Amino acid sequence: MTKGRIIKGVGGLYFVDTSNGIVECSIRGIFRKNKITPTVGDYVKISLLEDNTGIIEEILQRKNLLIRPRVSNIDCAVITFSIVSPNINIDLLDRFLILAESQNIENIIICINKCDLANENDIENIKSLYENIYPIVFTSTKQNKGIEELKKLMNNKVTVFAGPSGVGKSSLINTILPNALLQTGDISKKIERGKHTTRQVELLEAWENTYIVDSPGFTSLTIDFLNDNLDNYFKEFREYLGDCKFYDCKHIHEPSCAIKEQIGKNISEERYTRYTKLLNELLERN
Ligand SMILES: Nc1nc2c(ncn2[C@@H]2O[C@H](COP(=O)(O)OP(=O)(O)OP(=O)(O)O)[C@@H](O)[C@H]2O)c(=O)[nH]1
Ligand SMILES: [Mg+2]
Ligand SMILES: [Zn+2]
Numbered sequence: 001m002t003k004g005r006i007i008k009g010v011g012g013l014y015f016v017d018t019s020n021g022i023v024e025c026s027i028r029g030i031f032r033k034n035k036i037t038p039t040v041g042d043y044v045k046i047s048l049l050e051d052n053t054g055i056i057e058e059i060l061q062r063k064n065l066l067i068r069p070r071v072s073n074i075d076c077a078v079i080t081f082s083i084v085s086p087n088i089n090i091d092l093l094d095r096f097l098i099l100a101e102s103q104n105i106e107n108i109i110i111c112i113n114k115c116d117l118a119n120e121n122d123i124e125n126i127k128s129l130y131e132n133i134y135p136i137v138f139t140s141t142k143q144n145k146g147i148e149e150l151k152k153l154m155n156n157k158v159t160v161f162a163g164p165s166g167v168g169k170s171s172l173i174n175t176i177l178p179n180a181l182l183q184t185g186d187i188s189k190k191i192e193r194g195k196h197t198t199r200q201v202e203l204l205e206a207w208e209n210t211y212i213v214d215s216p217g218f219t220s221l222t223i224d225f226l227n228d229n230l231d232n233y234f235k236e237f238r239e240y241l242g243d244c245k246f247y248d249c250k251h252i253h254e255p256s257c258a259i260k261e262q263i264g265k266n267i268s269e270e271r272y273t274r275y276t277k278l279l280n281e282l283l284e285r286n
Helices: 029-033 090-102 120-130 147-154 169-176 187-193 235-243 258-262 269-285
Strands: 002-010 013-018 021-027 043-048 054-059 076-082 107-113 136-138 158-162 204-207 210-213
Touching: 002 021, 013 043, 013 054, 021 029, 021 043, 076 090, 076 147, 076 169, 090 107, 090 158, 090 269, 107 120, 107 147, 107 169, 120 136, 136 147, 147 169, 158 169, 235 258
Parallel strands: 021 054, 076 107, 076 158, 107 136, 158 210
Antiparallel strands: 002 013, 002 043, 013 021, 043 054, 204 210
């Protein structure tokens, strides 16, 4: 059997990248029976047929699985926003970060695009909010800025671009891989039609061992999927979580709380406030 990775799925057929090139594969009926859906990003074992097509025999264990877009084994998420057009929404940015953290993605990068439209002050503000927590890259596809820095961070990884509609995810990918030719759109027209530009899920090969996945933007994100360990998904909280007096500390009213102790030091007031808001939202839902 040959090992490979699903890079694209179209109408029940899967394109599997193997050391001998890309093989078009169907799947064993048993998968459908057991409700197992092969997913772009999956490592699979295939058997080759005489006509050079293949059959997927086995799906290897996934290290993670995103739902929107449906893709597995992601190494890196580039959470993409613009400061203007559309305006940045920090609450939504934090939700995307929490989503990525909760999916077990090892590398999370913030990308602020359309810097050609933003003023220096706003750029500095965003930078100071996040630079101690995540790698943050400021880009412009129009001025070809920040692209090399972004490429370095993506090297040897499978990277998904996520973020609201119209921030320039597909444009960034087109700049990184001129052969990708992803459809991009004019934001005002898109909002009028209430449509997104990006639909298909595909691993695009950027260079050796490096792949990119585009995703359709969404403009709101509920965190219903979280249970009660929200604090664990605030990256800068993590190293202090064991130091609270109460093991189930929610970091709100409890005494001797190591998180509250860090506010204004290694945890910013703003991130802490958004933590409390999101926690309330979760408590109200449950
Ligand atoms: N000024 C400026 N405009 C940009 C930049 N990058 C992209 N755009 C424009 O922003 C619009 C939206 O870009 P897309 O790449 O389609 O955005 P997207 O994030 O892929 O949107 P969805 O696919 O709907 O999620 C297009 O008109 C682009 O030309 C940039 O760096 N500066
Ligand atoms: Mg797009
Ligand atoms: Zn605490």
